[in-house]
Amino acid sequence: MSLINEFLISGILLGFASGISPGPLLTMTISESLKHGSRAGIKVAVSPFITDILIVSMILLFLLKFENYDPAIAMISLGGSFYLIYLGISSLRTKSSDLDLETKKSDSLKKGIIVNFLSPHPYLFWIAIGGPILFKAQDTSIFSAILFVIGFYALLVGSKITIAMLVGRSRGFLKSNYYLYTIRSLGLVYVVFAFYFLKQGLELLN
Incomplete structure (x- = not known):
């Protein structure tokens, strides 16, 4: 039981850390909450429930079958950088109207x-982190692995939902100029992450 609790706690701590860490998904959660309200931000926050089923399956396959997965991660990083640049430019071009x-x-x-x-x-x-822990948890019991996944995604998504609700409720207190500057600032954040992903992708290709 102590090992099961250990995996659950690990999932909770890693999920919370990932949920509140700066990144494109958190940036979009805040941006959509400001633009369209908490409900829109919550929709962004829950997207890992949809995407990560495929992502985790792919990663576990890579870990089990392949030795070198850098090229695949590099292409994902490059594609993400271009999309983030597009989002950043759109936010930077936001006008009062x-x-x-x-x-x-x-x-x-x-x-x-x-x-x-x-x-x-x-x-x-x-x-780097989730896969090895998941394999270790599964060696203990399938229930341990399930607890790790539940703990991780509960906090990963839950923390972003909380942020979306807080940001959405503050919209009425934001003056128009502050609102506009916040949206544009988030555009800069998108661009920063885009160049980080571009650099990361090129390094993996080399």
């Missing part, structure tokens, strides 16, 4: 899915 977006379709869940698929973060996490 664009701020009233309540009636517009946000496609927040779709955006979250694309960003998470193209971000190297979940792939690198499951290759």
